[in-house]
Amino acid sequence: xxxxxxxxxxxxxxxxxxxxxxxxxxxxxxxxxxxxxxxxxxxxxxxxxxxxxxxxxxxxxxxxxxxxxxxxxxxxxxxxxxxxxxxxxxxxxxxxxxxxxxxxxxxxxxxxxxxxxxxxxxxxxxxxxxxxxxxxxxxxxxxxxxxxxxxxxxxxxxxxxxxxxxxxxxxxxxxxxxxxxxxxxxxxxxxxxxxxxxxxxxxxxxxxxxxxxxxxxxxxxxxxxxxxxxxxxxxxxxxxxxxxxxxxxxxxxxxxxxxxxxxxxxxxxxxxxxxxxxxxxxxxxxxxxxxxxxxxxxxxxxxxxx
Amino acid sequence: xxxxxxxxxxxxxxxxxxxxxxxxxxxxxxxxxxxxxxxxxxxxxxxxxxxxxxxxxxxxxxxxxxxxxxxxxxxxxxxxxxxxxxxxxxxxxxxxxxxxxxxxxxxxxxxxxxxxxxxxxxxxxxxxxxxxxxxxxxxxxxxxxxxxxxxxxxxxxxxxxxxxxxxxxxxxxxxxxxxxxxxxxxxxxxxxxxxxxxxxxxxxxxxxxxxxxxxxxxxxxxxxxxxxxxxxxxxxxxxxxxxxxxxxxxxxxxxxxxxxxxxxxxxxxxxxxxxxxxxxxxxxxxxxxxxxxxxxxxxxxxxxxxxxxxxxxxxxxxxxxxxxxxxxxxxx
Numbered sequence: 002x003x004x005x006x007x008x009x010x011x012x013x014x015x016x017x018x019x020x021x022x023x024x025x026x027x028x029x030x031x032x033x034x035x036x037x038x039x040x041x042x043x044x045x046x047x048x049x050x051x052x053x054x055x056x057x058x059x060x061x062x063x064x065x066x067x068x069x070x071x072x073x074x075x076x077x078x079x080x081x082x083x084x085x086x087x088x089x090x091x092x093x094x095x096x097x098x099x100x101x102x103x104x105x106x107x108x109x110x111x112x113x114x115x116x117x118x119x120x121x122x123x124x125x126x127x128x129x130x131x132x133x134x135x136x137x138x139x140x141x142x143x144x145x146x147x148x149x150x151x152x153x154x155x156x157x158x159x160x161x162x163x164x165x166x167x168x169x170x171x172x173x174x175x176x177x178x179x180x181x182x183x184x185x186x187x188x189x190x191x192x193x194x195x196x197x198x199x200x201x202x203x204x205x206x207x208x209x210x211x212x213x214x215x216x217x218x219x220x221x222x223x224x225x226x227x228x229x230x231x232x233x234x235x236x237x238x239x240x241x242x243x244x245x246x247x248x249x250x251x252x253x254x255x256x257x258x259x260x261x262x263x264x265x266x267x268x269x270x271x272x273x274x275x276x277x278x279x280x281x282x283x284x285x286x287x288x289x290x291x292x293x294x295x296x297x298x299x300x301x302x303x304x305x306x307x
Numbered sequence: 308x309x310x311x312x313x314x315x316x317x318x319x320x321x322x323x324x325x326x327x328x329x330x331x332x333x334x335x336x337x338x339x340x341x342x343x344x345x346x347x348x349x350x351x352x353x354x355x356x357x358x359x360x361x362x363x364x365x366x367x368x369x370x371x372x373x374x375x376x377x378x379x380x381x382x383x384x385x386x387x388x389x390x391x392x393x394x395x396x397x398x399x400x401x402x403x404x405x406x407x408x409x410x411x412x413x414x415x416x417x418x419x420x421x422x423x424x425x426x427x428x429x430x431x432x433x434x435x436x437x438x439x440x441x442x443x444x445x446x447x448x449x450x451x452x453x454x455x456x457x458x459x460x461x462x463x464x465x466x467x468x469x470x471x472x473x474x475x476x477x478x479x480x481x482x483x484x485x486x487x488x489x490x491x492x493x494x495x496x497x498x499x500x501x502x503x504x505x506x507x508x509x510x511x512x513x514x515x516x517x518x519x520x521x522x523x524x525x526x527x528x529x530x531x532x533x534x535x536x537x538x539x540x541x542x543x544x545x546x547x548x549x550x551x552x553x554x555x556x557x558x559x560x561x562x563x564x565x566x567x568x569x570x571x572x573x574x575x576x577x578x579x580x581x582x583x584x585x586x587x588x589x590x591x592x593x594x595x596x597x598x599x600x601x602x603x604x605x606x607x608x609x610x611x612x613x614x615x616x617x618x619x620x621x622x623x624x625x626x627x628x629x630x631x632x633x634x635x636x637x638x639x
Contacts, residue, residue, distance in 0.1 A: 038439050040572075088623055094439050095385045096622040099579055102572040103618025110612035226450050226568065229443045237440075280458035287451035291432045294444070298435055 005138045010259045011252070016144045018251020019151025023206035024228040025235070025243040026158060027199020033238020033304065034175045035090055035192055038097045041081075041104040042228065043221020045074045045200040049207025050216035051112060054121040063126045063212075070208035071201045078200025082193050090192070105222065113218050123211040147209050154205065155244055162240055171195065175238045175304050227254075230286060234293050236300030245302065250286050257282040331634045333504070335587040339594070340497050347489055359489055360557075365597040366492045367553045370499050372577040372589035374546035377503055379575070380583035381512060382539050383519030384434075387442045387571050388449025392422045392544045394566025396551020398456060401468040401561045411474030411482070415552050422548025423541050425452070430540040434533065446568050456563040467562030474556055482556050492553050496590075499546055504586050506542075515539050580621055582628025591629050 028042050049070040057066035081104065089100055131142040162168035173181040174191050182188050207221070214220065231250050235242025262278025269277075293301060343366060347359050371393055378384040399418035408414065429448040433441055457465050473482040482488050506512045518525040518532035525532050555561050564570070573596065581592025599617070603610035621628075627635070 032439070036439065038442060085619055092622070094442060095379070095575070095579065098387055098442060098572070099575060100619045100622035103615040103622065105615070106611040106618065107615030110609045110615065114609050114612070226446060230447055233440065233443060280455050283454035283458045284451045287447050290447060294432060294435065
């Protein structure tokens with residue numbers, strides 16, 4: 002296998018990882034702080050892509066599409082929190098999964114009703130559509146842009162959480178919600194804004210990935226499970242854990258799919274390898290998750306004071 | 308307390324207390340099963356294929372839901388990946404048939420054993436956790452099986468696998484006959500419901516139920532709940548494997564979608580709608596689910612929009628499900 006292929010697959014893996022991170026960061030905070038499982042988190046990812054696609058097509062501006070996707074999903078997140086999610090916090094997890102599963106089904110049907118079941122494509126402006134060529138490696142520029150944007154968001158999140166007053170509030174609520182409330186933190190408002198911020202991050206991920214995959218109905222339903230795997234591995238409630246978990250899952254999944262079948266082929270009989278290779282590659286991350294859980298049940302980087 | 312093991316005496320006395328509640332629940336269960344037995348003759352001996360087929364599907368889902376309710380209702384173990392055993396049971400039939408094994412009993416044995424194996428391996432890992440983590444782990448393990456089958460091209464991959472014929476059984480039983488298929492499902496459903504009822508009244512069931520309430524107290528009484536939970540988890544998987552076996556035979560078409568996580572969510576919906584606290588709950592829930600799907604689906608192709616709202620409503624306002632309401636209204 003040649004170096005260029007390996008590098009481009011690594012870039013693909015990192016790009017996938019950063020999209021996963023954008024989803025997992027919000028999910029992890031909501032899950033860690035409110036003890037709330039949001040299966041419908043992928044809805045915001047889908048909504049981001051659809052809102053972005055509509056705005057990009059009607060205005061022709063991709064930047065405007067990103068702004069609309071982020072603000073739109075933020076508003077959608079606030080709305081859902083007030084209408085439904087807020088009334089579920091005190092219920093048990095069975096009700097959480099049932100209600101958010103219902104929201105997901107409704108949202109998929111609603112999107113199908115509004116935009117139809119054909120995938121929408123999101124046009125990229127020319128200045129993002131180029132290719133990046135250096136040292137014999139040829140990459141689509143946009144993938145590098147996603148990596149850059151993801152890293153920027155990760156840096157901003159890191160700064161907000163570790164260096165600002167908002168961040169210390171969130172961290173306090175994450176490590177001990179009752180104590181944080183006793184110190185005068187308005188948990189209701191923190192929950193509301195956090196849910197909206199998580200939704201906006203997912204919406205941002207959706208519009209970022211949109212030009213590559215298009216906007217499709219149910220696009221968030223599978224990736225949200227991967228985001229859950231990420232936060233299980235990384236440790237629930239920890240943004241650092243979500244980042245490292247997302248990198249691990251994104252790289253392992255992408256590289257596994259790209260190279261594992263070939264690798265098996267060189268060591269095992271061809272008939273077996275061609276059958277087992279793709280199958281093994283697709284279950285690899287779940288195997289790794291099981292191993293991590295057996296060794297570290299709280300994940301690799303659980304938040305302190307649990 | 309002078310008695311050597313006072314709890315065990317207390318446990319033995321309990322079924323009598325609980326027997327009163329089983330009254331309403333048991334009556335509804337028996338009525339539902341009798342109604343299922345009486346329905347086909349009403350539809351002119353299977354000349355009308357639609358309703359018997361619909362009810363047959365409902366009964367298979369009732370088996371799956373009942374097995375899930377053993378976990379949720381009895382053990383408090385909320386699995387969001389239970390549909391995986393529908394898939395394992397179904398693929399056991401499909402893969403066995405593709406390899407030239409068409410004998411029904413062998414296929415059923417493979418289905419049950421494969422389900423047990425998967426449940427044992429995933430259970431050892433998943434049962435190390437509780438609550439939300441358990442939900443997500445069971446979901447992730449189901450996804451693992453789902454993607455495994457999507458990846459295995461030789462067994463159809465994403466496109467699924469079509470069975471040439473239903474499983475072969477010794478002489479009088481011919482699953483190709485719709486009535487035989489129907490009553491075979493009914494007999495298995497009744498047997499599994501009875502098994503669930505016995506389990507609930509047994510000491511095993513009491514320990515599992517008690518550790519749902521308070522694991523610490525159960526441990527203080529000298530029981531380690533872990534092996535009990537694992538046994539329950541494996542048993543539930545095996546029973547759902549039977550449902551998968553039947554589902555494959557009914558539809559003669561198997562796809563990875565049978566074990567997608569949305570299918571697991573639907574199973575959870577059934578038991579919550581019907582009521583997790585009752586044996587009749589999953590039966591009622593499965594029947595209503597199939598009816599909702601069929602009726603709403605015939606009115607609008609966006610039926611999942613309303614179904615989704617229904618799920619939210621059940622989660623927000625449904626206390627104890629339908630059987631919970633019925634039992635609260637009935638004599639205690």
